[in-house]
Amino acid sequence: MLPEPIQQCIDAFARLPGIGPKTAARLVFYLLRTRDSDLSKKLADSLLNLISGTDTCPVCFNMMNAGQEQCGICGNENRDRQVICVVEEPLDVPALERTSGYSGLYHVLHGALSPVEGITPDDLKIKELIGRVRAGEIKEIIIATNPSMEGDATGMYLQQQLSGFDIKVTRLARGLPMGGDLEYADQNTLLRALMGRQEMD
Amino acid sequence: MLPEPIQQCIDAFARLPGIGPKTAARLVFYLLRTRDSDLSKKLADSLLNLISGTDTCPVCFNMMNAGQEQCGICGNENRDRQVICVVEEPLDVPALERTSGYSGLYHVLHGALSPVEGITPDDLKIKELIGRVRAGEIKEIIIATNPSMEGDATGMYLQQQLSGFDIKVTRLARGLPMGGDLEYADQNTLLRALMGRQEMD
The missing domain is CATH 1.10.8.420 (RecR Domain 1)
Known part of the structure; x- marks a missing residue:
């Protein structure tokens, strides 16, 4: 019509x-x-x-301009080259950068493990992450996958794969979101906040 | 970034x-x-x-393929050429066509009167509508502007402008929407439904 x-x-x-x-x-x-x-x-x-006009960085698989050798973060001499923050998607990188609280490198998995959707470790950039760890220099891996079932499963799989290396493996804290209201926090979030309570100093 | x-x-x-x-x-x-x-x-x-690739029909100002002389509805010999339904926007035409309850012609105003936004009769295709009525043949104008303040003001202005011609000027019925719930109908809608109550036969 x-x-x-x-x-x-x-x-x-x-x-x-x-x-x-x-x-x-x-x-x-x-x-x-x-x-x-x-x-x-x-x-x-x-x-x-x-x-x-775009391509993925051959080191961390973040998005970059086509034709570059590596992305702006991997190429930045001032970043801490001993820490890698592992995220699911490229959009997670600017989210973490906006906090101004992180100065290390990144590794973008391009997804999360999901048996339902048939996404296996081979579909993610996990081999490449292990390769970067194997090359030495890395002291800490921060797992920053989403706080979801798939994200947690991916985090646990990574922890397993990295257990043979002499590095620290951490993950982002779970707890009450800032500005939130305890009364309206869901059961799971509140349970995590309780279990992960921190000593005040 | x-x-x-x-x-x-x-x-x-x-x-x-x-x-x-x-x-x-x-x-x-x-x-x-x-x-x-x-x-x-x-x-x-x-x-x-x-x-x-698109243009407005020079007769009714509905959208049409560029290069056509007039839109598919104006060019359709089977449509009733004595009735014009006046609408605000081109998207209102397919909405009315989907009802399969109208077989006349259309006239798209491309907006509604709005003193706040500075939209005056000269900004709408009103002169062109009067021109079509003046050309004779037309027996009824159905005003199908939106049931909003601007739509109502536009409808009243059109009624005024058309009062000198020997034609019937009607507008779409106001009342309870189908599938609605009387309890949740707003005051204004309910008042219009009461005032416009129809004899059952």
Whole structure:
């Protein structure tokens, strides 16, 4: 019923996660209404450049500009080269960087173990992590996988794999989130906060 | 902190309505993770084609393929040419078409009167509607603007402008939405449903 170019654009938007046909139509008609061809073009150009202009760092598998030898963090002389923080996804890196509380290196697994989805250790960048540890220099691995079933399973598998090396393996603390309300904390979070209680000094 | 091509793509997505920087980042990393360059490319191509491939119908101002003389509805010999349904936006047309309850023509105003946003009758396709009525043939105008303050004001303005012509001016019924629950209907809707009560036959 809609003109072909509009329907095609709606269909393409609707393939993105969390965007249904109604939202897609709203977005497309926004672009049409403002007839902001500058925005349509910018979006189109950036999409064409997205895959071809980026690559994963061969060391830590974080995203980087295509053609670079390694990412900005791996190449930064000022970072602590004895600590690696292991995360599931590239987006976890900027989240940790925003804390300004970490100055070591990263390792992006690109997923988490999940028997349900058929994701095994071979699908993740685990061999590559072991390789980096084997090369020496590393003193500590911080496991920063998500606090979910898959993330915990991945963390435990990594701990196992790393047990033969003379390094410290830690993971991010579990407990009450800042600004939260004890009354509304779920049972599991509260239990973890209790078990992991810290001495005040 | 993110590679330039990724940040640019996030910024472009975030300019769309209802998409904040976090959602934009999620969409871009979805495209990166699946490395589904087919989807990125399809989306980019459809965006480039969106503005250049479409135009507004010179008769009813609905969207149509660029290069057509008039839209599919205006050009359809089987539609009732004595009735025009006036709507605010192009997306309202497929909504009414889906009801299969209307076989007349349309007129898209491209907005509604709004003193707050500075939208005056000259910004809408009102002169063009009057022109169509003046040309004769039309017997009824159905005002199908949104049931909002702006939509109602636009409807009343149109009624005024059309009062000099020998045509029927109607508007969509107000009342309880189907599948709704009387208990949860808001005061205004219930009042309209009461005032507009219909004799059962």
